[in-house]
Amino acid sequence: MTAHSDTHIVGWEDHPFYQNCLNLIEAAGEQIDLDPNVFQRLSKPRRVLYVSIPVRMDDGTIEVFDGFRVQHNTTLGPAKGGIRYHPEVNLAETTALSMLMTFKNALVKLPLGGAKGGIRCDPSVMSRREKQSLTRRYTSEIFMLIGPDRDIPAPDVGTDAQTMAWVMDTYSAQVGYAVPGVVTGKPIEIGGSLGRVDATGRGVVYTIIEAAKRLNMDLDGNTTVAVQGFGNVGYYSAKIINSLGCKVVAITDVSGGIYKSDGINIQAAKDWLDKNRTFDGFPECDKISNAELLELKVDILIPAALSNQITKANADKVKCRILAEGANGPTTIEANQILNEKGVFTIPDILANSGGVIVSYFEWVQGQQSFFWSEKDVNNKLWEIISNAFGRVYDFHQAKKIDMRLSAFAVSIEHLSKAMLYRGFFP
Ligand code: NAD
Numbered sequence: 001m002t003a004h005s006d007t008h009i010v011g012w013e014d015h016p017f018y019q020n021c022l023n024l025i026e027a028a029g030e031q032i033d034l035d036p037n038v039f040q041r042l043s044k045p046r047r048v049l050y051v052s053i054p055v056r057m058d059d060g061t062i063e064v065f066d067g068f069r070v071q072h073n074t075t076l077g078p079a080k081g082g083i084r085y086h087p088e089v090n091l092a093e094t095t096a097l098s099m100l101m102t103f104k105n106a107l108v109k110l111p112l113g114g115a116k117g118g119i120r121c122d123p124s125v126m127s128r129r130e131k132q133s134l135t136r137r138y139t140s141e142i143f144m145l146i147g148p149d150r151d152i153p154a155p156d157v158g159t160d161a162q163t164m165a166w167v168m169d170t171y172s173a174q175v176g177y178a179v180p181g182v183v184t185g186k187p188i189e190i191g192g193s194l195g196r197v198d199a200t201g202r203g204v205v206y207t208i209i210e211a212a213k214r215l216n217m218d219l220d221g222n223t224t225v226a227v228q229g230f231g232n233v234g235y236y237s238a239k240i241i242n243s244l245g246c247k248v249v250a251i252t253d254v255s256g257g258i259y260k261s262d263g264i265n266i267q268a269a270k271d272w273l274d275k276n277r278t279f280d281g282f283p284e285c286d287k288i289s290n291a292e293l294l295e296l297k298v299d300i301l302i303p304a305a306l307s308n309q310i311t312k313a314n315a316d317k318v319k320c321r322i323l324a325e326g327a328n329g330p331t332t333i334e335a336n337q338i339l340n341e342k343g344v345f346t347i348p349d350i351l352a353n354s355g356g357v358i359v360s361y362f363e364w365v366q367g368q369q370s371f372f373w374s375e376k377d378v379n380n381k382l383w384e385i386i387s388n389a390f391g392r393v394y395d396f397h398q399a400k401k402i403d404m405r406l407s408a409f410a411v412s413i414e415h416l417s418k419a420m421l422y423r424g425f426f427p
Contacts, residue, residue: 008090015092028409082156148181195378201236203355229305
């Protein structure tokens with residue numbers, strides 16, 4: 001028997017992603033004269049729960065997985081944030097991601113706090129039964145934290161609508177009645193919202209439309225786009241921007257990807273990937289690596305995979321005009337600085353990918369009211385909220401002459417800090 005290292009369960013303070021978030025709060029705070037007591041409170045998560053999750057695997061052995069749920073802030077309402085299944089999940093990253101959720105929700109003025117959860121596992125090598133056992137046991141372990149008025153999970157990397165259905169069912173079984181409001185991103189049949197599945201990608205594209213207007217850029221057949229990651233966010237971002245007429249010239253996933261200078265047929269690429277699980281052999285395209293994709297000369301670059309993809313090592317080689325961050329934390333602080341100096345216009349993650357949580361909020365509202373909206377209503381309301389938030393961030397960026405990322409944090413923290421000061425704290 002081998003003892004395993006548990007470094008992924010240790011504290012978050014020294015983790016670079018968490019430090020990045022703290023530095024951003026501090027720098028944004030200076031722009032709005034943030035009360036130092038509010039800064040102290042924002043610099044730590046409100047609640048952290050570690051759980052060990054035993055699962056009987058298909059071969060009869062029992063494997064114990066590490067899981068987390070972190071609630072960073074609940075001032076504006078119930079905590080809200082995704083659940084990630086990935087081999088690299090750790091407490092520090094989950095905590096940093098919960099913080100980003102707080103600021104994302106506050107930025108678009110949702111009545112929600114910030115949370116994140118995750119399990120350190122590799123769902124790509126697990127059977128459906130193993131994943132279901134994992135999800136149900138995890139749900140029962142975090143049961144005391146979640147609920148439609150407390151904390152509402154959603155899908156993230158490695159989880160999907162089916163995962164949310166299992167969470168909802170496990171929670172509902174424990175309380176004795178159906179509780180659709182405990183999760184968002186559910187299948188439509190059990191209370192999901194129309195428009196949720198493509199909401200994050202749609203939101204990414206809506207923010208690109210707003211940016212292009214300000215930069216006097218046309219979005220048409222001459223506009224080139226590269227997308228890193230071809231999961232939920234990457235695929236729908238590519239599909240929707242393509243529907244505006246733009247040319248998606250490169251896409252990649254974990255195993256690399258494809259390039260075609262006159263534009264890839266997105267639906268054909270998706271069908272191919274679903275069938276073959278890799279882009280290898282996709283006709284009429286050249287092969288491209290993830291690193292090469294990020295360095296392409298394109299008008300719009302959409303990183304939609306994992307964090308820390310654009311770092312000081314490659315930022316200088318990034319050649320896009322607009323960087324729309326579909327993923328959470330794809331650009332490090334040092335890289336952000338380099339991109340600013342190069343004149344890249346960044347739409348920061350908490351703004352660019354907020355479409356997912358905005359429509360999650362709609363789903364939660366619809367579930368609480370048992371009254372469901374049309375897809376057109378969902379998309380129109382998404383447009384209203386996200387373009388309004390874009391405008392507030394852009395105006396701040398223009399007025400203060402600071403970059404879009406810092407502006408987004410400042411606008412968000414200004415709203416949240418007022419709420420925190422009104423509420424005070426107990427006792
Ligand atoms: P997903 O699991 O559906 O897709 C992830 C994609 O990234 C896959 O195509 C995968 O192959 C690719 N990938 C994984 N590791 C990679 C690597 N090392 N290099 C390149 N590609 C890699 O996940 P998703 O839901 O699309 O989430 C993607 C990102 O968007 C994450 O950062 C997530 O936190 C963020 N996000 C998701 C949502 C949402 O609604 N799904 C909302 C906001 C933010």
